[in-house]
Amino acid sequence: MREPNWVEHAVWWQVYPLGFTGAYPEGRENGGLTRITAWLDYAVELGASGLLLGPVFAAETHGYDTTDHLRIDPRLGDDAAFDALVAAAHDRGLRVLLDGVFNHVGRGHAAFQDVLAQGRDAPTASWFRLTWPDGGGEPEYATFEGHGALVGLNHAEPAVADYVTEVMTHWLRRGADGWRLDAAYAVPAGFWATVLPRVRAEFPGAYLVGEVIHGDYAQFVEQSTMDSVTQYELWKAIWSALNAANFFELSWALERHNGFLDTFVPQTFVGNHDVTRLASKLTDERHVPLALALLCTLGGTPSIYAGDEQGFQGVKEDREHGDDAVRPAFPAEPAGLAPYGWPLYHLHQELIGLRRRHPWLHHARTEPVHLTNEQFAYAASDGDRRLIVALSVGAGPAELPVPYGKSVLHGRAELRRPGSAGTVVVLPAHGWAVLEA
Incomplete structure (x- = not known):
């Protein structure tokens, strides 16, 4: 595995x-990046060790239509504001991960504007996949998923690889600790295999994670580096297993997850800026x-999407604007949050604390201990270190066999005959527990 050693302890708090x-x-007027600085202590108290930032570079609308990768979006501030945020994060022990959109650019990007102004002879014409009409006029161009405002880059062009390498190293020099690579699945793996080793040559400690939705995750990691x-x-x-009361689906997915862990440690989440809130x-x-107990006890590098806590x-x-509801404005400071959300925040603190005290969970494999539609118990282990997690979506109390469970570490549960082959955990309706084993 290539990931830097520090990632074993990483728990991200994701902000858009x-x-x-x-x-x-x-x-x-919004206070820009300074407004995020006011929340860093909140993230630390949550238990996070890193800040996973969405787009901060100059863009036309939502940030994923970048117009200048080397400039902070004026809506968020300037270079000084970025430097201050990174310094404040690092002072608190928080790493900073940036969001890089390198599959496409906004129409306002200088490289594409040069094409529109200069035509076929533009120095950057080869940066894009263009079809020129007979008789002149604007060329047709490849887009991202049919969005005309998002101009697809030509990843076979060496100058594009040079540009992306320059952007990534520029912001790592400025203090970033790594990159989330947006729409990485839409970019040929060979392009990343050209760029990322060049980035690591200068920054071997950078963490580089790609957004991939479908496909062969392990193969993509290997081919992309x-x-x-x-x-x-x-x-x-x-979410599907919990909604359908079908833990067999989750158990099958965990077998797949175990296989991925043989090649790489996945970036895990139960919510992010692109999906309906948990x-x-x-x-x-x-x-x-x-869901939170699962996230905090499974192998992976977990992230919490700001607000889910x-x-x-x-x-x-x-x-x-279909994403706006999951990307709301936050109060100026945590004191402005509604009071009814804090019990869940405290549960996040408890379970993230468990995670931080057992960093081996980063690599942990799981094995089913008890499995029915409505109840599931699994062992998470790494060598001789082991926890048991018991879950129930049933409408009434449930008894689950959990051989050699020793004590209840978290959750509401009763343990009978602890430490024996006949150990049973009794969960309340819709209950969960993490057990010492």
């Missing part, structure tokens, strides 16, 4: 800066703690 600060879609990719299979299995996705809010709701819709 343009939404968080109120810069988009409102576009009002990335450290990790996003574990969407597990995300889907967690509290809205689950049909029973009592299952939010079960307070039980924020929001539904992603397939329309223009």
Whole structure:
């Protein structure tokens, strides 16, 4: 595995800066990146060790239509504001991961504007996949998923690889600790295999994780030379199994997850800026703690999407501005949050604390101990270190066999005959527990 050693201890708090600060879609005065600085102590107290930032570079609208990768978006501030945020994060022991959009650019990007102004003879014409019409006029161009505002880059062009390498190393020199590579699945793996070793030559400690939704995760990691990719299979299995009362689906996904861990450690999550909020996705809010217990006890590098720790709701819709509900503005400081979200925040503290005290969970494999539609117990282990996690979505109390479970570390449960081959855990309705084993 290529990932830096420090990643074993990483728990990310993910922020979408343009939404968080109120810069988009409102576009009002918002305090920019300084506003995020006011929340860093909150992230530390949550238990996070890193800040996973969404786009901060100059863009036209939502940040994923970049117009200048070497400039901080004016809606968020300037270079000084970025430097101050990174310094404040590092002072608190927080790493900083940036979001790089290198599959496509916004139409306003200088390289594409040169094409529109100069035509076929533009020095950057080879940066894009263009079809020139007979008789002149604007060329047709490859887009990202049909969005005309997103101009696809030509990843076979060496100058594009040079440009991406320059951008990545520039911000690592400025203090970033790594990159989330947006829409990495849409970029040929060979392109990343050209760029990332050049980045690591100067920054061997950088963490490089790609957004990949479908496909062969392990093969993509190997061919691209990335450290990790996003574990969407597990995300889907967690909420789907809880909603359908079908732990067989989750158990199957965990077998897949074990296989991925043989090649790389996936970036795990139960919510992010691109999907419906967990509290809205689950049909029973009592299952939010079960999802969190899973995230914090499975192998992976977990991230918490800002607001999920307070039980924020929001539904992603397939329309223009359909992401806005899951990317809301936050108060100026944590004191402005509603009081009813804090119990869930404290549960996050408890389970992230468990994670931080057992860093071996980063590499842990799982094995089913007890499996029915409505109840599931699994052992998470790494060598001779072992925990048992018991879950129930049943409407009444449930007894699950958990051989050699010793004590209840977290959750509400009763343990009978602890430490024996006949150990049983009794969970309340919709209950969960983490056991010492």
